[in-house]
Amino acid sequence: MVNLLEVKKVSMFFGGLAAISDVSFEIRKGEILGLIGPNGAGKTTMFNVVNGFFNPTKGEVFFKGKKISGLKPHQICKLGVARTFQVVKPLQRMSVLDNVIASAFLRVKSRAEADEIAAETIKFTGLDDDKDVISKGLPLGKRKKLEMARALATQPEMLLLDESFAGLNPAELDESIGIIRKIKERGITIMIIEHHMKVIMAISDRIVVLSYGQKLAEGTPKQIGNNPLVVEAYLGEAESA
Amino acid sequence: MKKYFPLIALALLAILPLVGLSTYMMHIIILVVMWSIIGMAWNLLGGYCGQVSFGHAAYFGVGAYTAGILYSKLGASPWWGVPLSIIVVALFAFVLGYVVLRLRGPFFALATLASGEVMRVTTENWGDFTGGTLGILVQQRTWVEKTWYYYIILLIAALTFFLVKKLIESKLGYYFVAIREDQDAAESLGINTTLYKTVALCISGILTGIAGAFYTNYMGYIDPHVAFALHDISIITIMIVMVGGVATYWGPFVGAVIMVLLAEWVRSIPGLGAAHQTLFGILLIVIIIFLPNGIVGDYKKLKRLVGLGRT
Numbered sequence A: 001m002v003n004l005l006e007v008k009k010v011s012m013f014f015g016g017l018a019a020i021s022d023v024s025f026e027i028r029k030g031e032i033l034g035l036i037g038p039n040g041a042g043k044t045t046m047f048n049v050v051n052g053f054f055n056p057t058k059g060e061v062f063f064k065g066k067k068i069s070g071l072k073p074h075q076i077c078k079l080g081v082a083r084t085f086q087v088v089k090p091l092q093r094m095s096v097l098d099n100v101i102a103s104a105f106l107r108v109k110s111r112a113e114a115d116e117i118a119a120e121t122i123k124f125t126g127l128d129d130d131k132d133v134i135s136k137g138l139p140l141g142k143r144k145k146l147e148m149a150r151a152l153a154t155q156p157e158m159l160l161l162d163e164s165f166a167g168l169n170p171a172e173l174d175e176s177i178g179i180i181r182k183i184k185e186r187g188i189t190i191m192i193i194e195h196h197m198k199v200i201m202a203i204s205d206r207i208v209v210l211s212y213g214q215k216l217a218e219g220t221p222k223q224i225g226n227n228p229l230v231v232e233a234y235l236g237e238a239e240s241a
Numbered sequence B: 001m002k003k004y005f006p007l008i009a010l011a012l013l014a015i016l017p018l019v020g021l022s023t024y025m026m027h028i029i030i031l032v033v034m035w036s037i038i039g040m041a042w043n044l045l046g047g048y049c050g051q052v053s054f055g056h057a058a059y060f061g062v063g064a065y066t067a068g069i070l071y072s073k074l075g076a077s078p079w080w081g082v083p084l085s086i087i088v089v090a091l092f093a094f095v096l097g098y099v100v101l102r103l104r105g106p107f108f109a110l111a112t113l114a115s116g117e118v119m120r121v122t123t124e125n126w127g128d129f130t131g132g133t134l135g136i137l138v139q140q141r142t143w144v145e146k147t148w149y150y151y152i153i154l155l156i157a158a159l160t161f162f163l164v165k166k167l168i169e170s171k172l173g174y175y176f177v178a179i180r181e182d183q184d185a186a187e188s189l190g191i192n193t194t195l196y197k198t199v200a201l202c203i204s205g206i207l208t209g210i211a212g213a214f215y216t217n218y219m220g221y222i223d224p225h226v227a228f229a230l231h232d233i234s235i236i237t238i239m240i241v242m243v244g245g246v247a248t249y250w251g252p253f254v255g256a257v258i259m260v261l262l263a264e265w266v267r268s269i270p271g272l273g274a275a276h277q278t279l280f281g282i283l284l285i286v287i288i289i290f291l292p293n294g295i296v297g298d299y300k301k302l303k304r305l306v307g308l309g310r311t
Helices: A043-051 A073-079 A096-104 A111-124 A140-153 A170-185 A197-203 A221-226 A228-240 B002-019 B023-048 B057-074 B078-100 B105-125 B147-168 B171-181 B183-188 B193-219 B230-244 B251-268 B273-290 B299-310
Strands: A003-014 A017-028 A032-036 A058-063 A081-083 A158-162 A189-193 A206-211 A214-219
Touching (some): A003 A043, A017 A043, A017 A058, A017 A206, A032 A043, A032 A197, A043 A158, A073 A081, A081 A140, A096 B171, A111 B171, A170 A189, A214 A221, A214 A228, B002 B147, B023 B171, B023 B230, B057 B078, B057 B105, B057 B230, B078 B193, B105 B230, B147 B193, B171 B183, B230 B251, B230 B273, B251 B273
Parallel strands (some): A017 A214, A032 A189, A158 A189
Antiparallel strands (some): A003 A058, A206 A214
């Protein structure tokens, strides 16, 4: 398999604090990679590095063999990496449809083409009934879906999903898992941050575990589930909580 | 029907001079149309793109002085200032934008406010080039009558209206609104926020500058206090859009009608005229509390409020 994204010896310091230190991993084309770890492990920081919000203090990130660390987020998005946010950021005073149209314009110039992509994406994510709702008024479950729809409308090759399942009820959870599987069928590579262990174990092809900014383990869900280091990291957190 | 409303409005405005209005009335109407252009220009940047500028006098003044200096230094007709101001203001807005657009929210607002004042002080002190505080007087006016001035500014306003409408319904419009709603989200959706904010600023500045160049031709006299006025241009521009309706097509026009008439009326009241800025401040507070989306944006709410008052 080909590596789509390579994270090489990345460190991210904020002042004296190392949010990520010397982490390396690859994502293969077409797979779902789960990124897990206790709170404050550096998962979202890793997303911000890959997505271009942060320029890593040390190390480099490659996408399709091209160095992307140091580029601006909009340039990285144009190359084919889209993301969602843990704290959802819909364009509040725009309707759901307009939100998606705005991102669809990344690949096309005319309104008609953007409308077409947006309509298709909205159908795909099951937001058809809500497309005229102003996004400010959407419940959380649908906002999470809107985040996904917006990212998909940029027609990415790789999707970074930051806790797209947090706060969903069981019915919404099943629906979202279905959507993610469908995204994978389309050939889009996914990196996902998630706290729902059941979900992450079920959908990931491989998992990378971060703890205190360092890579603790990497492997298939089964290997990770049996790894004593991982169990300790999570139980340790449970004790202190 | 609604689709043709702008054209109907334009047709009605076009036959207005045939009614035989007084010179004073024509003057007021010309001012209304000119202010609606500036309002539309500000709305593009402040209303749609969310970058609230407190310094649109800078662009108005640069446009006005482009026409004025062309006349005073080169002896050319100040009308050439109208097309020339497009280039001059575009360059000016681009350079200024490079500095101020790095700032967000209140910092951007303060930087724009300062930019207007810096331009005023510079113009005052650069007497050799700008005529300093004496200003520039255009000796021969093109027409004594107001009619042609009216048609020229009406044409500019109509073009501005259709340009803004076209832009807002295109990719640019979606990108502007996306930037207004969340810059980080916009950036991660592939929108080059710095580039599109600069585009919004340049277009907005150019349109304001054209109005400024027209002003020089129409009034025949400019000085730094008039052309770069903080209260009478920068703040009034914001009020026009706030009163009329932020991010609406007709808001700037409605706002311009109200603000120009109000200004004329208040100034004519003996003993109260000098306090007109105080009254405008109070009006702005009332609007922000009760009609945060302006008269056009909160039209339904306004109708309900008035309706309740009757029962």
